[in-house]
Amino acid sequence: MSIDIARVRQDTPGLDERLQLCACGAGIMPAPVLDAVIKHLQLEQSHGGYEAHALEGETLDAVYTDVARLINAQPQEIALVENATVAWCQAFYALDLKAGDRIISSDAEYAANYLAFLQREQRDGIVIDVAPALEDGSVDVDALESLITERTALISLTWMPTNGGLVNPAAAVGKIAQRHGVPYLLDACQAVGQTPADVQALGCDFLSATGRKFLRGPRGSGFLYVAERRIESLEPAMIDMFSATWDTRDTYSLRPDARRFENWENAYALRAGLGVAARYAKGIGLEHIQDRARMLASRLRAGLADIDGAVVRDIGRELSAIVSFTIDGLEPTQTVGDLRKRSIHIGSSSASSTRLDAEKRSLPTMLRAAPHYYNTEDEIDRLVCELARLRRMG
Template sequence: MNSLPTADAALAAAPAPPVDGPPIDVAAERRRTTGSTLASHFNAAGAALPTHGVVAAIVEHLRLEETKGGYEAAAERRGRLDDVYASAATLIGAESTEIALFDSASTGLRVMLDALRPQRGQRIVASSSTYVSHALHLMSLAREQGIDLVIAPYDERRRVDIAALEALLSDGVPSIVTVAHVPTSSGLVEPAAQIGEVVRRYGGTYILDATQSVGHLSVDVEEIGCDILVTTGRKFLRAPRGTGFAYVRDTLQDRLLPTAPDVRGARWTSSASWELDASARRYETWEGAVAARLGLGVALDEAIARGIPSTAQWLVAAGERLRAGLAGLDGVAVADPPGTRSAIVTFVIDGVAPADAVVELARRGVRVVSVPATHGQWDLGDRGVPSVVRASPHVYNDEADLAALVDGVAAIAAGVTR
């Protein structure tokens, strides 16, 4: 029998820092999260576990649709649907008129970028941390419309190099700068506010993909200075799949026009004319999963009530503890860039394919995912890393969960399988 390092010893090397504000009540979060009692779930960066309140809101509305019909149920819940916009705006420091609801961040990014109508002679600067869906859209625009696509220069920590970005933008070429705040492929956190300062200085348009950061880190659109922010509901917000939202700065509305206006956000006024809604709802479509959006609203309100500063500090501390615990294991290498401070932890195990490690950990009741280079060629591919195991805790993960993950990885690294 191999002698394995225990998780308690490994995790003790990274004590959690004190939290400013009310501490996270992990036990209470677990009581209202059914899935937390069934496995050690470390996939908040993919789809986090929802609370009882989120699920109840969805089921309640589906029952209403069952008895009254979809349109009638939506009309009855119109006030609660309007509240979703207000909650999203409160969470990120925006106005409700600057919020549009989508079925995913990928849809939101596509709609927003198309509404900017980038043309030949313009330039798109994208962070190396860009996710595959957005990258494919950017590459398609570059190939089909002759737009110059540039991967933003990065520093020794693989973050956007602020000085190099400023030098790039200083040539006066009209530029759209699009950045993934936190990528899917590592725990990197981009210097979003510093990027915003540079983009503003040179008159560019700044899109922030906050898919992995909203609900995870403190995100304020005024502090960051982005013109557009897009995020999903299913990840750190703990909302249902099929939900997401975008923020569009109100001063951008006059020149940001949807390429496919819909009855949701436009009024057909004559045989050859139409009027767009004055708010960001102009980018939406009529059809949407009302039940899921009501679940999103509950998740947003719960995140606000829990407190994002406290949540962020707790999550970052959990990530640091996991990173330190894994780094102390023989045959395990943490794949995150140096200095990473987030709840997304990526690693590799010598001689074990990440996909196989995911399966083996699942046998031990620990749920993680593998991320292949095909999801981040400008990051993992550029680093020559074929794939990584990704673990992302949330507020329902307790010390036993952290220990189960580290112990499971230690066992796999030592060749102990189930």
């Protein structure tokens, strides 16, 4: 069954007023997500935060199940956190890395992740190996495998980068990681909600994701998956009396589940919204979502090809729904602002968000658009028309 677009758009009032084409920045929440957030906040208003939590305990516990189902994990393998960066860092900083330990990264690595590598390089003496890319821009899995030594302590991969349509071969890397027993941390921030994500098939030990992008959850929500087999060996970088119990004056024990990466105080209203967003996406079907978002992205790439001076900057054999491009004579930040005045929302991406790739390809700041399944062909055509008009005027 294909997606009932009329129904989806009815659920998404934000689409009536603006042309929303930046799901890679922040997707638009459907009404049931917003309703869940508001309902919980109202309960907090009437009963106070603790009572509201007690009343909604079951629903809030079910969020772990909703998120786990989305990625084919177990609820005890999920930690609910504020965003993808916190999720990723919770896993990364829990790794006991010593001087001389090596981590493998790749050209598409997200800036926040690479900054964390640099910090531990300078602080702990770890060594960063960057796996080369194939000609199409995706990571070369054979070359990545040949970088593995007995000191390799982590493989880190950004599945779909922030700066364009590349889709890295996340499952193939997972096979290599498993074959060598090397922990594998997958940044799935742009993938979750856009594409089917199955941690068993991906073979990752950790997966980080955010709520607000393609998953259409509220801002300030995200999650970390930690494979059960890894949980016990991980000491979170910081703990409190939720992640651990203070057993005797001098001893503590960590929680046995992935919630050892959480702490005591949380935005429960946002969690409620995240759970609904996970169910909503699953209800529509991730295969359908992926097909439609990618179809709209291809339409946009085709439309851009007809604009004089436009260059689509996406690389990779398989392309996601993130479209990166430049247009001669159009400065990206200014263009985003000009489009905003006409109620069209896209974004831009600067070199510093994915420096390795940007330097390698000498990328300038680019325009970045990402249709989602809730968009229509007409909306894509309207964006193309507006860009062509700006180009003529510019």
